[in-house]
Amino acid sequence: LEVGLKSLILPIGIVRMVEVVLTCICFALAASAGIPNETKSHWAWCMFCWCFCCFTTLLIIILEFTNLNTKVPISWEDFTMAFAMLATLMMVTIAIIYPTFFACSSCSRQIGASAVSWLCFGLYAAEVWLVHKRPGETSGFLTTVPGLLKILETFVTCIIFMSLSPVEYRKSPGTEWCVAVYSLCFIFSLLIIFLTIAKLSSIFPFSFDNVVISFNILAVAMYATAVVIWPLYAFDNNSRPTDCKSCPWDNLVVVTFMTVINFLVYIGDMAYSVKIVFFTQHGLPS
Helix, strand or coil: CCCCCHHHHCHHHHHHHHHHHHHHHHHHHHHHHCCCCCCHHHHHHHHHHHHHHHHHHHHHHHHHHCCHHHCCCCCHHHHHHHHHHHHHHHHHHHHHHHHHHHCCCCCHHHHHHHHHHHHHHHHHHHHHHHHHCCCCCCCCHHHCHHHHHHHHHHHHHHHHHHHCCHHHHCCCHHHHHHHHHHHHHHHHHHHHHHHHHCCCHHHCCCCHHHHHHHHHHHHHHHHHHHHHHHHHHHCCCCCCCCCCCCCHHHHHHHHHHHHHHHHHHHHHHHHHHHHHHHHCCCCCCC
């Protein structure tokens, strides 16, 4: 087995090793602080993100160190860029959510986890820049603007899922439809990301570019209904409780805001994909 020591001493290798250490520290600090009595879904999301980023970064380090990354049947550059972008989004979200819900003036462990999360965000943002600066290595779909928007779409939907409460959205068919919209668009966005990373887009008997554009148009139409229907049904005869402090009502506001954000992201994705396919010589990279 041929090892690549160079992968550990390059700037990107050093950044990744520090990321592993810091995400472990965040996880340990938050775990030792205990499980909170309220907003457990936010706590679980933070713990998952730290654990996921630590494990995946460590896996990337091991595969590059052993040169096994050259054996995997995927676009390695697409994968590392997609993960670095996703991890950056995760860390900036945690750095905002965790101190907002769990930190206090006397909570030293929570404050420490929040501060280290900001350092993790800076490191993963630096990794995105370092991966992008690799000459001639990043040329796949996920390194283009539509590809990065796909990652952003799935991430925003994860925030929506984290904030959803079955008790709240099952109250009416309108909110159930919105959850169906979030779920379907999330699944298809993930599928597009998987197919491009695994280099399976060529298996389609028709143009993959047209599949992506058709999905984007459909997603925009579906999210347009959710933007109107969700607040209409979620806040119908449901004003904010006077004693609300991080109560379920606040999560309804988060879902509303994130629905609008994702709607705008899908519009941008659709417009950019149409521009690339129909107004340039080359379609979307595969």
